[in-house]
Amino acid sequence: MAAPAYKRILLKLSGEALMGNDSYGINRETIERIVAEVKEVVDLGVQVAVVIGGGNIFRGVAPAAAGMDRATADYMGMMATVMNALALQDAMRRVDLVSRVQSALTIEQVAEPYIRGKAIRYLEEGKVVIFGAGTGNPFFTTDTAAALRGMEMNAEIVLKATKVDGVYTDDPKTHPDAMRYKSLTFDxxxxxxxxxxDATALTLCRDQKLPINVFSIFKQGALKRVVMGEDEGTLVSP
Ligand SMILES: Nc1ncnc2c1ncn2[C@@H]1O[C@H](COP(=O)(O)OP(=O)(O)O)[C@@H](O)[C@H]1O
Ligand SMILES: O=c1ccn([C@@H]2O[C@H](COP(=O)(O)OP(=O)(O)O)[C@@H](O)[C@H]2O)c(=O)[nH]1
Known part of the structure; x- marks a missing residue:
């Protein structure tokens, strides 16, 4: 049997991915399917760290936050990601996948704080580590948190699971004739x-030579195919 292409990955799950076809919140079937896919790659012996978004609950730049102080809205967004982290951990627990949540904002009674060494240790033990609260700073995104934690964890690649199945020549939502790249450079x-x-995340990954693979969360088995090094989504690399 072929071996996985990576030993340690940083998976970025968008908050919106957890909504499934609902318009808000977490869709149970969807989260269970995502967890099953994560379990598949953990069972291959791949160490998995996850950065979870919060867009399904609150986004600092969303219309709901209009008129609010941006930093306040962003803190609300970060707390939304912690809620998703707990939901994800719970769904993992139900399939006997052991995970730990670490939060970039201290909410001691709810999750342990982010401690790099401890997170690495968990990964070495085969536990999934779920990072909540993004970078812990307003004006950033969970994509940037994924780039940052990916580097800190010495992950070999950041896998961005999103609504589209790769990077297109233009936004495929508004330009249906846009074409998908198989691979492209950061520049x-x-x-x-x-x-x-976002550009902050891309620049960070470029500077540290951490490749990114963008693939669709809605495509069955896509995560495993990416992990096996098969042609799936778009690879962004130096
Ligand atoms: N060149 C492009 N290639 C692919 N998707 C694009 C592009 N430009 C804009 N998009 C849009 O980016 C969205 C995914 O990015 P984002 O909103 O950051 O996702 P997430 O919520 O997963 O972080 C897609 O829904 C797509 O419509
Ligand atoms: O380091 C971070 C990460 C996230 N956020 C806030 O949390 C929200 C949810 O994260 P994001 O939009 O990245 O989630 P996703 O698009 O993945 O669902 C963002 O809009 C920001 O308001 C933040 O302020 N700092």
Whole structure:
């Protein structure tokens, strides 16, 4: 049997992915399916760290936050990611997948604080580590948190599971004729302003030479195919 292409990955799950076809919150079937896919790659012996988004509950830049102080709205967004982290951990527990939640904001009674060494230790033990509260700073996104934690965990790649099945020449939502890239460089992604990941995250990954694979969360088995090094989604690399 072929071996996985990576030993340690950082998986970025968008909050919106957890909504499934609902318009808000967490869809049970969807979270169970995602967890089953994560379990598959853990069972292959791959160490998995997860950064979870919060867009399904609250986004600092969303209309709901209009008129609010941006930093306050962003703290609300970060707390939303902690809720998702707990939901994800609970769903993992139900399938006997052992995980730990670490939060970038201290909420001691709810989750342990982010401690790099401890997180690495958990990964070495085969536990999934779920990072909540993004970077802990307003004005950032969970994509940037994924890049940052990916580097801190010495992950070999950041896997961005999102609504689209890769990076396109233009936003496929508004340009149905846009074409998908199989691979592209960081500089191309940044220069062409291909908004599938924010520029801060892209620049961080470029500078540290941490590749990113963008793939669809809705495509059955896509995570495993990416982990096995098969052609899936778009690879952004130096
Ligand atoms: N060049 C592009 N290629 C792919 N998707 C793009 C591009 N430009 C904009 N998008 C949009 O980016 C969205 C995914 O990015 P984002 O909203 O950051 O996702 P997430 O919520 O998963 O972090 C897609 O829904 C897509 O419509
Ligand atoms: O380091 C971070 C990460 C997230 N957020 C806030 O949390 C919200 C939810 O994160 P994001 O939009 O990245 O979630 P996703 O798009 O993955 O669902 C963001 O809009 C921000 O308001 C933040 O302020 N700092």
């Amino acid at each position: 191309e992604a940044i220069m062409r302003n291909l908004k599938v990941m």
